Amino acid sequence: xxxxxxxxxxxxxxxxxxRRSFIYTDRALGALDxxxxxxxxxxxxxxxxxxxxxxxxxLLLRDGTSIIGTPSKTAKxxxxxxxxxxxxxLTDQGxxxxxxxxxxxxDYYDKFTSSxxxxxxxxxxxxxxxxxxxxxxxxxxxxxxxxKFCNINANSTQSEKECNMSKQLTAQDVxxxxxxxxxxxxxxxxLKMSSGSILSGAEIFxxxxxxxxxxxxxxxxxxxxxxxxxxxxxxxxxxxxxxRLYENTGLMTYTSDIEIPNEALFAWICKGKHxxxxxAEWKRRIxxxxxxxxxxxxxxxxxxxCEMAQPHGFTNEDDALKAVLEEAEDxxxxxxxxxxxxxxxxxxxAFHNQQNPSLEYYVRLAKxxxxxxxxxLLNVDMDNYRKCGNHPDTDLDRGNxx
Amino acid sequence: MSILNERIQALLQDSGTAKxxxxxxxxxxxHIVSDPSISVNNEGQIIYLELIETSQSNVNLVNSIxxxxxxxxxxxxxEESYQIKGYPAYSVICGPVFxxxxxxxxxxxxEFDLSTVWIIEADEITDDTYAARKNxxxxxxxxxxxxxxxxx
Ligand code: SF4
Numbered sequence: 001x002x003x004x005x006x007x008x009x010x011x012x013x014x015x016x017x018x019r020r021s022f023i024y025t026d027r028a029l030g031a032l033d034x035x036x037x038x039x040x041x042x043x044x045x046x047x048x049x050x051x052x053x054x055x056x057x058x059l060l061l062r063d064g065t066s067i068i069g070t071p072s073k074t075a076k077x078x079x080x081x082x083x084x085x086x087x088x089x090l091t092d093q094g095x096x097x098x099x100x101x102x103x104x105x106x107d108y109y110d111k112f113t114s115s116x117x118x119x120x121x122x123x124x125x126x127x128x129x130x131x132x133x134x135x136x137x138x139x140x141x142x143x144x145x146x147x148k149f150c151n152i153n154a155n156s157t158q159s160e161k162e163c164n165m166s167k168q169l170t171a172q173d174v175x176x177x178x179x180x181x182x183x184x185x186x187x188x189x190x191l192k193m194s195s196g197s198i199l200s201g202a203e204i205f206x207x208x209x210x211x212x213x214x215x216x217x218x219x220x221x222x223x224x225x226x227x228x229x230x231x232x233x234x235x236x237x238x239x240x241x242x243x244r245l246y247e248n249t250g251l252m253t254y255t256s257d258i259e260i261p262n263e264a265l266f267a268w269i270c271k272g273k274h275x276x277x278x279x280a281e282w283k284r285r286i287x288x289x290x291x292x293x294x295x296x297x298x299x300x301x302x303x304x305x306c307e308m309a310q311p312h313g314f315t316n317e318d319d320a321l322k323a324v325l326e327e328a329e330d331x332x333x334x335x336x337x338x339x340x341x342x343x344x345x346x347x348x349x350a351f352h353n354q355q356n357p358s359l360e361y362y363v364r365l366a367k368x369x370x371x372x373x374x375x376x377l378l379n380v381d382m383d384n385y386r387k388c389g390n391h392p393d394t395d396l397d398r399g400n401x402x
Numbered sequence: 403m404s405i406l407n408e409r410i411q412a413l414l415q416d417s418g419t420a421k422x423x424x425x426x427x428x429x430x431x432x433h434i435v436s437d438p439s440i441s442v443n444n445e446g447q448i449i450y451l452e453l454i455e456t457s458q459s460n461v462n463l464v465n466s467i468x469x470x471x472x473x474x475x476x477x478x479x480x481e482e483s484y485q486i487k488g489y490p491a492y493s494v495i496c497g498p499v500f501x502x503x504x505x506x507x508x509x510x511x512x513e514f515d516l517s518t519v520w521i522i523e524a525d526e527i528t529d530d531t532y533a534a535r536k537n538x539x540x541x542x543x544x545x546x547x548x549x550x551x552x553x554x
Binding site for chain 2: 005008009010036060062063064101104127128184185186187386398399400401
C-alpha cells in the first residue's frame with residue numbers, strides 16, 4: 001500500500017480479497033440475519049448459492065464500495081471474515097484489515113409474482129442497482145465455444161436443478177418485480193439487464209435484441225418517462241440492432257464486453273465470439289454504439305488478468321499491462337470506457353486451475369484505466385462504484401471531480 | 403466512545419445552530435459548505451447528508467475517508483462557538499441507515515435526492531468562543547496584548 005499511496009486503500013483491499021478469495025468463520029456466519037441480509041441471489045456468472053444458500057451474497061466496505069465475490073473452499077490463501085466485538089472484519093493471518101458489512105435485503109425480495117415466482121429469482125439487488133438477467137443460458141457453449149473464464153451454463157444448470165430457478169424470465173414477472181422494487185424509497189439508482197448470448201435470428205443476435213426489447217419494455221412500463229437510468233450487458237449488436245433497441249426501449253447506456261483486449265488471446269479464450277463475429281468486428285460494434293448512446297454511455301468490460309492465462313497468455317506482467325492499456329486507450333479515445341473485474345479462476349469454468357496475477361498488477365490496471373477516463377474526459381456514471389461495484393477502476397473515479 | 407459532550411450534541415441537534423463543514427481537496431485547497439442539517443446520531447457520530455454526488459465536498463470526503471484526512475465542522479449559536487475536527491468513518495450509500503435519511507431528506511424538501519450519508523467521528527474539539535481563545539492566548543503568550551489595556 002505504501003508504494004501506491006495515491007490509490008484508495010479500499011480499492012487495493014477489494015482487488016486482493018477478490019483475487020485471493022475469502023472464507024467466513026462460524027461467528028461471522030452467525031451474524032448473518034436472514035431477515036435483513038441477502039443470502040441468495042440470481043447471478044449469471046459465479047454462483048447462485050446452491051449448497052451455500054445461507055452465506056452472505058457479498059460485502060460492503062466502509063467507503064460504500066463493494067466486494068463482489070463468493071467464498072471459495074479451494075482458495076489457498078484466503079482472507080477470513082470474522083466477527084470481533086460485535087463488528088465484522090476482513091482479517092488476514094489473524095490481523096484486522098478492514099471493517100465489512102453484509103449486503104442488505106431489499107423489501108421486494110421475499111415477495112412473489114402473480115405466477116408464483118419468488119421475486120429474488122427475478123431481480124437481484126446490488127447496493128443501488130436492480131439486476132435482471134432474463135436468460136441465463138449462453139448459446140456459445142452449445143457449440144463448445146464458451147469463454148474459458150465463464151461458468152454461466154454450469155451455474156444456471158445447477159441452479160435449475162437444485163433451486164428450481166428458471167433459466168428464462170417472463171416479461172410479466174419482470175414488470176411485477178420492478179413495480180414492487182420501486183416502492184422502496186432510495187433503494188435503487190439504476191436498472192441493469194444481462195443475459196447469455198443468443199445467436200439465433202435472421203441476423204446473428206436478432207433474437208437476443210428482441211428479448212431485451214420485450215424485457216426492457218416490461219420494466220419500462222413502471223416509469224413515468226420513456227427513458228430511465230438503465231444499461232444492458234449484452235452481445236455486440238450491429239448498428240441496426242442498436243438503433244432498434246434504443247428507439248423501442250427506455251435504455252440509456254450500453255455495455256458489451258470485449259473480455260480480453262487482445263485479438264490473439266480473444267480468439268483463444270473467447271473462441272465462440274471470435275468465430276461468430278471476430279475481435280475486430282466485436283470492437284467496431286462497441287465503438288459504433290457511441291453514435292447512439294453518446295461518449296461515456298458505452299462501456300466494455302474486461303476480465304482483468306485473464307490475459308495472463310496459460311499456455312497462450314502473457315508471461316510477463318509489464319507486457320500484459322502495456323498491451324491491455326494500449327487497447328483500452330484506443331477504446332477510450334473513441335468514447336468507450338473500459339472497466340475491469342478481477343479474474344477469478346472459477347469452479348465450472350475451463351480456467352478453474354489457473355493462477356491470476358499479482359495484487360500489484362491489479363492496482364496498476366485499476367489506476368491505468370481510471371487515468372484513461374480522466375485523460376479522455378469520460379465519466380462512468382453508468383457503471384460506477386454504487387451501480388455495479390465490480391470494477392476497482394471505476395471505484396477510483398469517485399475520488400476525481402469531473 | 404464519542405468525545406462529543408452533551409452540550410455539543412445538543413447544539414448539533416438544534417436546527418438553530420449555524421453549522422459549517424470544511425474539507426480539503428487532493429491539492430489541499432479548502433472547501434466550505436454551510437448546512438443546518440448536520441446532526442448527531444445515537445452513537446455520538448456526526449451526520450452530514452450529501453445531496454449532490456458530484457459536489458466538491460463529496461469528492462473531498464471520499465479522499466478523506468481513503469487517505470485518512472481530517473475534516474472540520476464549526477458550530478455556532480449566539481456567543482457559543484466550537485470547532486470539531488474528525489475523520490469520515492463511513493460513507494453510507496444503501497441499506498436501512500441510508501433509507502432512513504433518504505426519507506428524512508424528502509420530508510425536508512421533496513426535491514432532495516440524497517447521495518450519501520457521511521458518518522464523521524470527532525477526534526478533537528476546540529472551544530472557539532472569543533473569550534476561550536483569548537484566555538488561552540493570555541496564558542500562553544502574556545506578551546501579546548496592547549498596553550492601553552493594561553493602563554491604570
Ligand atoms: S459470451 Fe462468454 S462470458 Fe458471456 S455468457 Fe457467453 S460464455 Fe459467458
